[in-house]
Amino acid sequence: xxxxxxxxxxxxxxxxxxxxxxxxxxxxxxxxxxxxxxxxxxxxxxxxxxxxxxxxxxxxxxxxxxxxxxxxxxxxxxxxxxxxxxxxxxxxxxxxxxxxxxxxxxxxxxxxxxxxxxxxxxxxxxxxxxxxxxxxxxxxxxxxxxxxxxxxxxxxxxxxxxxxxxxxxxxxxxxxxxxxxxxxxxxxxxxxxxxxxxxxxxxxxxxxxxxxxxxxxxxxxxxxxxxxxxxxxxxxxxxxxxxxxxxxxxxxxxxxxxxxxxxxxxxxxxxxxxx
Ligand SMILES: [Zn+2]
Numbered sequence: 001x002x003x004x005x006x007x008x009x010x011x012x013x014x015x016x017x018x019x020x021x022x023x024x025x026x027x028x029x030x031x032x033x034x035x036x037x038x039x040x041x042x043x044x045x046x047x048x049x050x051x052x053x054x055x056x057x058x059x060x061x062x063x064x065x066x067x068x069x070x071x072x073x074x075x076x077x078x079x080x081x082x083x084x085x086x087x088x089x090x091x092x093x094x095x096x097x098x099x100x101x102x103x104x105x106x107x108x109x110x111x112x113x114x115x116x117x118x119x120x121x122x123x124x125x126x127x128x129x130x131x132x133x134x135x136x137x138x139x140x141x142x143x144x145x146x147x148x149x150x151x152x153x154x155x156x157x158x159x160x161x162x163x164x165x166x167x168x169x170x171x172x173x174x175x176x177x178x179x180x181x182x183x184x185x186x187x188x189x190x191x192x193x194x195x196x197x198x199x200x201x202x203x204x205x206x207x208x209x210x211x212x213x214x215x216x217x218x219x220x221x222x223x224x225x226x227x228x229x230x231x232x233x234x235x236x237x238x239x240x241x242x243x244x245x246x247x248x249x250x251x252x253x254x255x256x257x258x259x260x261x262x263x264x265x266x267x268x269x270x271x272x273x274x275x
Contacts, residue, residue: 002044003043009268011269012102013072016031016033016069017031022201023230024201024230026220026222036102036264046163049113051097052077052096055101057141074105098194101138107142118155120171125142188253190261191261204228205227207221248260
């Protein structure tokens with residue numbers, strides 16, 4: 001079994017939000033399209049999918065979370081897979097960085113795959129506090145969709161698999177968020193999920209970012225008192241989030257932006273392949 005992997009980013013649609021929502025209030029006026037992302041991991045024998053996008057029912061009158069303009073749905077997931085010559089039945093394993101509505105919306109497309117998520121994430125999905133329901137962080141459909149899954153690996157904490165993939169629990173954005181580390185010939189890439197929505201969350205002094213259309217914009221570099229990490233608007237536990245940011249830093253080959261494939265940063269879609 002090859003332990004050297006290739007990573008491909010998958011475009012599952014987009015949502016138009018103020019950048020400030022993602023980066024602790026920096027650039028509140030700058031409206032940007034951010035992608036719903038997934039990843040395909042391949043080692044020549046196994047196809048692993050990370051995250052499954054938003055379900056179309058969560059886009060009402062063209063708007064999704066927070067009432068912001070969005071597009072996406074299961075068709076986007078199918079199209080993203082087709083681009084690489086794959087159908088849902090070709091996916092052996094699906095791993096969820098977390099179970100928010102824009103990451104688990106296509107869950108029922110993969111009933112036969114081995115499915116990995118953290119136990120704490122599942123517990124929170126079942127027992128939500130009112131604020132999570134008002135804001136519809138999770139998709140109402142997800143607990144029902146889970147019933148079609150035939151092979152669930154509910155895990156707690158960190159796990160290194162025989163195929164070389166590493167899983168690290170990084171709570172904060174949600175109770176059971178996890179990062180997935182993929183070894184490739186170009187180094188180990190870290191799929192972070194939404195703890196850092198964007199690379200600037202990990203590297204607050206960043207002064208430019210790429211937009212989905214390939215252009216570049218200037219962004220506000222964080223003042224020193226906002227370092228070392230920028231939190232986004234959805235953080236279930238700030239103390240855990242801070243520890244998890246440190247954990248992401250600790251598990252990286254090097255603390256370099258190129259190794260962090262963050263949850264909603266357009267550059268991840270533009271670059272498309274690693275390894
Ligand atoms: Zn999320």
